[in-house]
Amino acid sequence: MLARRVIPCLDVDKGRVVKGTKFVDLTDEGDPAELAERYAREGADEIVFLDITAAHERRGTMLDVVRRAASRAFVPLTVGGGVRSVAEMRDVLRSGADKVSFNTAAVATPELLTACADRFGRQAVVCAIDARRLPTGEPDRPGNAAPSTTPRWEVVTHGGRQAAGLDAISWAELAVTLGAGELLVTSMDRDGTRTGFDVELLAAIATRVTVPVIASGGAAGPEDFVAAVRDGRADAVLAASIFHRRIHSIASVKAAMAAAGLPVRPIDQAQA
Amino acid sequence: MSGPVTVAVIDYGAANMVSIARALDAVGARVTVAEDASGLAGADALVVPGVGAAPPAMAHLAERGLSQPIVDWGRSGRPILGICLGYQILFERSDEGDAATLGLLPGRTVALSGAPTLPHIGWNSVEQVRPHALFEGVPAGTYFYFVHSYAPVPADEADVIARTTHGRPFVSAATHGSLYGLQFHPEKSSDAGLRVLVNFVGLVEACRAGRAA
Numbered sequence: 001m002l003a004r005r006v007i008p009c010l011d012v013d014k015g016r017v018v019k020g021t022k023f024v025d026l027t028d029e030g031d032p033a034e035l036a037e038r039y040a041r042e043g044a045d046e047i048v049f050l051d052i053t054a055a056h057e058r059r060g061t062m063l064d065v066v067r068r069a070a071s072r073a074f075v076p077l078t079v080g081g082g083v084r085s086v087a088e089m090r091d092v093l094r095s096g097a098d099k100v101s102f103n104t105a106a107v108a109t110p111e112l113l114t115a116c117a118d119r120f121g122r123q124a125v126v127c128a129i130d131a132r133r134l135p136t137g138e139p140d141r142p143g144n145a146a147p148s149t150t151p152r153w154e155v156v157t158h159g160g161r162q163a164a165g166l167d168a169i170s171w172a173e174l175a176v177t178l179g180a181g182e183l184l185v186t187s188m189d190r191d192g193t194r195t196g197f198d199v200e201l202l203a204a205i206a207t208r209v210t211v212p213v214i215a216s217g218g219a220a221g222p223e224d225f226v227a228a229v230r231d232g233r234a235d236a237v238l239a240a241s242i243f244h245r246r247i248h249s250i251a252s253v254k255a256a257m258a259a260a261g262l263p264v265r266p267i268d269q270a271q272a
Numbered sequence: 273m274s275g276p277v278t279v280a281v282i283d284y285g286a287a288n289m290v291s292i293a294r295a296l297d298a299v300g301a302r303v304t305v306a307e308d309a310s311g312l313a314g315a316d317a318l319v320v321p322g323v324g325a326a327p328p329a330m331a332h333l334a335e336r337g338l339s340q341p342i343v344d345w346g347r348s349g350r351p352i353l354g355i356c357l358g359y360q361i362l363f364e365r366s367d368e369g370d371a372a373t374l375g376l377l378p379g380r381t382v383a384l385s386g387a388p389t390l391p392h393i394g395w396n397s398v399e400q401v402r403p404h405a406l407f408e409g410v411p412a413g414t415y416f417y418f419v420h421s422y423a424p425v426p427a428d429e430a431d432v433i434a435r436t437t438h439g440r441p442f443v444s445a446a447t448h449g450s451l452y453g454l455q456f457h458p459e460k461s462s463d464a465g466l467r468v469l470v471n472f473v474g475l476v477e478a479c480r481a482g483r484a485a
Contacts, residue, residue: 002388002438003395003415040462045395045417071294076417076460093287096294098323098419098460120287121324123391123419181391212393235389265395265415 003265004229005045005236006253007214008243010035012081013052015061019192019241029244033068039243040073043250043267047073048101048184048238051081052159058082063095070096080128080184084109089116093124101126101184104157107164107171110178117179126214127180130156131168131201132188151200160188172205182212184238190218192241197224202232214238222248222256229262277476280306280315282342282358284332286322288459292355295459299469301476309341317476318345322357323419326381327369329357339374346376351450351476356420359446359453363424377448378427384420386439391421396436398444398456404433406445406452406471414464416444416456423455450479 010017010032017029029035036047047069051062066079079092080101089100106113106127117125131153153168164171172183185205187198197215206213212235215228219239228234242248254264279301281293293303296319306312320342322329333339346352346362354362361373366381373381384392395415400407423442426432436444436455444455452472458465 001397002392003397005394070291074291074295074298074460074466075462076419076457090287094290096291098288098291123393123421124287124323182393210388210390212389212391235394 001263002235003045003263004234004257005214006043006225006250006257006264007046007048007236007238008035008039008044008250009048009050009216009238009240011050011052011240012062012065014057015065017244018052019244032065033072035244036069036077037072039250040075043254043265044075045265046076046078046236048078048080050101051079053082055082063091066092066095066097078126080126084112086115086119089120089124093120099124099126099182101128103128103130106175106180107155107157107166110174113175113179117181122179122181125180126182126184127172127175128184128186129168129172129175129205130160130186130188131198132156132160132163133198133201151204153201153204156188160191168201169204169208173208176209176211180211182214183209184214184216187217191216193218194220194242196220197228197232197234197237199227199232202228202234206233212236222253225253226257226260226262229257230260276300276302277316277473277480278302278304278314279317279319279473279476280304280312281319281321282333282338283307283311284329284336284338286324286329286357288323288356288457289321291459292319292321295466295469296473299466299473301469301473306338308336309338312341312345316480317351317353317472318342320352320354320358320361322355322359322361324357325368326357326361326366326371326373326422329361330371330373333361343374343376346374346451349450351472351479352376352452353472354451354453355459356455356457359455360422360424362451362453363426366422368422376451377424377431377446377453379425379431381422381424383422384439384442388439391419392438393419395461396438396456398434398436400434400445401432404445404447405475406433406447406468408471409467410464416458416461416464418444418456420455424453450475
């Protein structure tokens, strides 16, 4: 049976792991390759690197991070942030990554998802969707006068600073149609707040697409991961600070998931 | 001959080539990268990586003049390990783009059926249907990492080593003579994956010793 994945996410700025709240107040939390190896040893099913380095400060530092991590951590590696072309994706994959996640670039140029899926297969193409809940009772998008009665989420880009003018559910469906083989869904309301995943958002998307959905944003304790999978129908759960700060371990999260009857990959099944 | 076995990893543009080379290096093999037929010289075994779709993969192999040398290699009884798409193309045909593939193993590659999610991405348990040296030291039901939407259906049940279920069961590992195929990614399956690669290197060593004798 397919295991539900537990994925630590490493936000990388100029080659160092950082973590802030809602993309601000960044603090240095260590070396990405070293952390990736540690998490792989502790049972992480995959590692996500999100490059949050400002464009003008990028000089291939992420490719070096991926190369170093892939030589030490023999688990799937996903890289997001800053990839805007088929050629850039090729460089990231050739450095040892398995998937590339597109966020702002996919919103700006949706056909990028198709071009990359055609070249590398849709399994290598992840569409990251940063979603912000719209206030209930408000018009759900500009020009639509009717107040929303059901929960609605809008897509935001540039680390949450800009509204994309897209409905998150519609964008999720379109991204899959265009070529995304997986969706990384982050609640911008919950990110960094440790108040739990937005389970409603996850379920709204997961019930409309057939590709795996990765839950992100707001993990506080093991019970949140259980809820994201059981109620949010996520195939994988992602978190950053609670792992980096050792508030919870991959093992304790997997133990809670297993206790709730969810399939997880046991740690240390075979020794090389 | 002695010393570490030399494994030539076929480089035809597959994205996971680098990771496979690193993992083989980590388990003690001498790794070379073969971009064309000349790259096979001196190798004890070939590894065919692959991710993505069958038709472009076959076209890339043909462009680099590698298709026939790989077939000749396999027919001569020397070891080949195919991984993911590299495993699928060891068979005769693929329904993905209705592509003719290498034809070293009887059978065809078909789309996964009844799967709750596609692509099949993630860690899934591999159920060994019979003991095989490739899985020595790997407990029954061990999880390996998969990323695919198609899987081969071997014509000969005797070639099946392991099955995995996603929707319906499919053949996740197969062998015939010195040909080995894995639908999962040992290079991304942590310690369990490295153990399978250790076992493959052991099989290559035994094959080399047998040929020298």
